[in-house]
Amino acid sequence: MKEDKYIEKLVGKRNPFVVPEGYFEQLTDQVMQSLPERRPRAKSVWMRPVFYAAASVCALFVCATAWMLWPKASTMPQGQVAEVIQEPDETFINEAADYMMLDNQDIYACLSDY
Numbered sequence: 001m002k003e004d005k006y007i008e009k010l011v012g013k014r015n016p017f018v019v020p021e022g023y024f025e026q027l028t029d030q031v032m033q034s035l036p037e038r039r040p041r042a043k044s045v046w047m048r049p050v051f052y053a054a055a056s057v058c059a060l061f062v063c064a065t066a067w068m069l070w071p072k073a074s075t076m077p078q079g080q081v082a083e084v085i086q087e088p089d090e091t092f093i094n095e096a097a098d099y100m101m102l103d104n105q106d107i108y109a110c111l112s113d114y
């Protein structure tokens with residue numbers, strides 16, 4: 001509060017910030033002169049569909065390749081599938097239990113619900 005009174009006593013109540021005469025009339029011209037020249041776009045409008053078609057062909061090629069290389073379920077013998085389903089890996093179960101921070105009592109409680 002004292003600082004405000006001191007500053008008011010030195011400067012007074014007048015506004016020390018004054019806009020020069022004709023500043024806003026010249027501002028538009030100055031800004032427009034400082035902007036770089038606009039260059040026409042290098043790509044024309046008719047090239048856009050060509051790029052879309054090329055992207056579609058590439059996407060189709062990637063999907064077809066993934067579909068051809070994806071392992072089929074029928075390539076695995078039936079005995080192996082049954083074996084995998086019947087014998088789960090204990091290390092996976094232990095790692096999952098550690099990740100979920102389950103102890104033996106929690107596991108027993110979950111299994112007793114069934």
